[in-house]
Amino acid sequence: MKELILILIGSALVNNVVLSQFLGLCPFLGVSKKTKTAASMGFAVIFVIMIASAVTYAVHYQILVPLGMEYMQTIVFILVIAALVQMIEMMLKKVSPAIYSALGVYLPLITTNCAVLGVAITNIQDGSTFAESMMNSLGTSTGFLIAIVIMAGIRERLEGNDIPKPFRGMPIVLITAGLMAIAFCGFSGII
Amino acid sequence: MIANSIPYMVLAFNIQNVLIGGAFVGVLGLILGVALGIVGKVFFVKVDEREGQVRECLPGNNCGGCGYAGCDGLAAAIAKGEAPVNGCPVANAEAHAKIGEIMGQAVDAAEKKVAFVKCSGTCDKTERKYNYYGLSDCRKAMSVPGSGDKLCSYGCLGFGSCVDACQFDAIHVVDGVAVVDKEKCVACGKCVSTCPKALIELIPYGAPQAVACSSKDKGKDVRVACKTGCIGCMICTKQCETGAITVTDNLAKIDYEKCNGCGKCAEKCPQKIIIAR
Numbered sequence: 001m002k003e004l005i006l007i008l009i010g011s012a013l014v015n016n017v018v019l020s021q022f023l024g025l026c027p028f029l030g031v032s033k034k035t036k037t038a039a040s041m042g043f044a045v046i047f048v049i050m051i052a053s054a055v056t057y058a059v060h061y062q063i064l065v066p067l068g069m070e071y072m073q074t075i076v077f078i079l080v081i082a083a084l085v086q087m088i089e090m091m092l093k094k095v096s097p098a099i100y101s102a103l104g105v106y107l108p109l110i111t112t113n114c115a116v117l118g119v120a121i122t123n124i125q126d127g128s129t130f131a132e133s134m135m136n137s138l139g140t141s142t143g144f145l146i147a148i149v150i151m152a153g154i155r156e157r158l159e160g161n162d163i164p165k166p167f168r169g170m171p172i173v174l175i176t177a178g179l180m181a182i183a184f185c186g187f188s189g190i191i
Numbered sequence: 192m193i194a195n196s197i198p199y200m201v202l203a204f205n206i207q208n209v210l211i212g213g214a215f216v217g218v219l220g221l222i223l224g225v226a227l228g229i230v231g232k233v234f235f236v237k238v239d240e241r242e243g244q245v246r247e248c249l250p251g252n253n254c255g256g257c258g259y260a261g262c263d264g265l266a267a268a269i270a271k272g273e274a275p276v277n278g279c280p281v282a283n284a285e286a287h288a289k290i291g292e293i294m295g296q297a298v299d300a301a302e303k304k305v306a307f308v309k310c311s312g313t314c315d316k317t318e319r320k321y322n323y324y325g326l327s328d329c330r331k332a333m334s335v336p337g338s339g340d341k342l343c344s345y346g347c348l349g350f351g352s353c354v355d356a357c358q359f360d361a362i363h364v365v366d367g368v369a370v371v372d373k374e375k376c377v378a379c380g381k382c383v384s385t386c387p388k389a390l391i392e393l394i395p396y397g398a399p400q401a402v403a404c405s406s407k408d409k410g411k412d413v414r415v416a417c418k419t420g421c422i423g424c425m426i427c428t429k430q431c432e433t434g435a436i437t438v439t440d441n442l443a444k445i446d447y448e449k450c451n452g453c454g455k456c457a458e459k460c461p462q463k464i465i466i467a468r
Contacts, residue, residue: 072212076219083223087230094234160326 004135010191011139017115018147019181024115028148029173031106038152042145044103046138048110049119051088052081053137056120057130077120078112085111115144150180241293242270248289249279254358256280256379269294280304281377303396305376306362306383310347310390311403311464313366317417318342328352333387343416345406347390353382373468399452400445404464407440421464427456436465 015021018028024045031041056077064070089107092100110116119140123133154176163172246266253261257278259268268274269290276296277287291297323340325332329352332339339348349367361375362382371382373396383391390405402421406413410422423441428434435449436456443456443465457465 067215069212069215072215075216079216079219079223083227086227090227090230090234094236160328160331162327 004131006191007132007135008139008142011136012143012146013184013187014191016143016147016184016187017118017140018144019177019184021118023118024113024144025177027106027109027113028144028151029170029177031109032148032151032155032173035149035152035156038148039145040103041106041109042141042148044106045110045113045115045144046141047103048085048088048107049116049137049141049144050134052084052116053120053123053133054130055084056080057123057133060124073121073124074117077117081116081120082111115140147180147184151177154180239270242266244293245269245290248282248286248293250281250286252281252358252377252379254281254377254379254381256377256381280379304378304393305373305396306371306378306380306391307373307394307398307401307403308347308353308362308369308371308386308391309401309403309405310345310368311419311466312341312343312346312417313368315366316419317346330385330387338388343406343408343413343420345388345390345408346417347388352385352387353391356381356385395447398445398447398468399450400454400457400465400467402436402443402445402464403466405442407442409441413441419462419464422462424461426459426461427465430455430459 011017017023018025027041027045032038059076059080060070060073064072064076069076085107089100089104092104092107119137123136126132126136128136151173155173158172158176167175243266246262249262249266251262253263257265257274257280259265259274259278262279265274265278269276269278272294276291276294279286282290319340320337320342321340323332323335325335327350329339329348329350332348332350338344341348347368349364349369351364351369353362353369354364358381359375359377359379361372361377362369363372364370369382369386369391371391378393380393383389383393388405394401404419404421406417406420408416408420410424413420413422421441421443423438423443425438425443427436427443428438432453432455433449433451435446435451436443437446438444445456445465454467457463457467
């Protein structure tokens with residue numbers, strides 16, 4: 001039990017997927033203009049990563065390993081994740097239009113997000129059990145949520161500020177992301 | 192030498208593994224494709240085809256002026272019958288007529304409106320109460336005591352929150368006051384809701400006169416704050432042929448339903464605050 005909590009905190013804060021592993025930067029920079037949309041994006045990512053890593057775990061150990069085709073891992077995972085997210089989107093549209101209207105727009109954005117693939121592959125590479133993999137996925141996606149909401153909060157504050165002309169737009173956002181990454185280095189001694 | 196080793200180079204990898212890998216991915220792709228097709232059929236959501244047609248007629252700015260989430264949202268609402276056919280303030284009469292045709296309803300032409308900033312307090316007409324070193328945003332500046340740094344507490348602060356809100360480049364800050372370009376304005380209403388002092392009003396495009404002041408202060412106080420401001424002297428109300436202009440709370444207001452554009456109010460105004468358009 002204690003190891004699971006450690007995994008959760010470790011993957012959320014210490015090895016933050018965006019700020020330490022530098023995965024999933026595209027939605028991180030793209031969808032972080034407003035706190036509300038950033039939070040919705042974070043929840044969509046949690047949803048997708050949890051389901052995708054469960055399915056890819058099963059695919060690896062039930063299909064690829066028995067057939068001795070572990071080397072096909074990358075491409076098979078990509079196919080499975082993409083198809084899976086499409087199916088989730090279709091099901092969500094029918095079953096729960098409310099949730100669909102809240103975070104359905106972001107699902108295509110997350111389809112081939114390298115964070116999803118990264119978590120799926122990391123779970124296999126670390127040789128974790130199913131419970132450990134799920135905890136890792138939950139922690140990773142929660143870390144993404146934390147990072148993107150903080151970034152959105154900072155960006156909203158930056159709106160009213162007098163930024164020098166060369167830095168307006170993406171440059172100041174990237175600098176902010178770098179500073180956040182440095183700040184999160186402070187977590188490195190916790191575990 | 193190299194020519195001798197070509198046969199070995201070609202067979203350096205096991206062709207069998209490549210074929211097995213390729214076939215595996217092919218089969219997987221097929222299975223996933225079929226699964227997606229099945230899921231698509233099972234979870235099929237029927238979309239009203241009129242929604243697509245209505246969406247075609249809308250301008251596609253996604254400005255949100257209609258009150259719905261973008262043009263898609265309005266198209267869906269019109270198709271469901273929740274929104275009026277002429278709900279889009281940006282679309283012209285032709286587009287409204289087309290949408291009316293699709294929905295099978297008659298459309299009454301909505302009058303074109305434009306935004307107007309009711310303040311004339313430019314840098315030469317008025318002053319600032321204090322030096323403001325803060326965020327260049329009207330809404331943030333309002334939190335400072337005295338409703339911002341303009342000497343007139345009703346006046347336009349000129350920091351440009353409305354300019355940021357406008358997606359059509361129709362409003363700019365000129366000489367300390369926001370001014371609307373009535374040719375570019377589409378009356379989406381974003382600036383109206385952004386202005387923290389509620390200075391912007393949507394008036395008809397063809398409105399002949401407009402009162403460019405929002406100050407409810409008494410005449411004496413207005414003169415102190417701004418060289419040109421409505422002092423509530425009521426000379427305009429006496430001039431008006433149709434009774435379109437009235438003075439409430441020391442501020443003149445034009446009712447555009449009654450105004451016939453004679454221009455007498457603008458002529459006789461001692462402050463020259465009623466401007467002809």
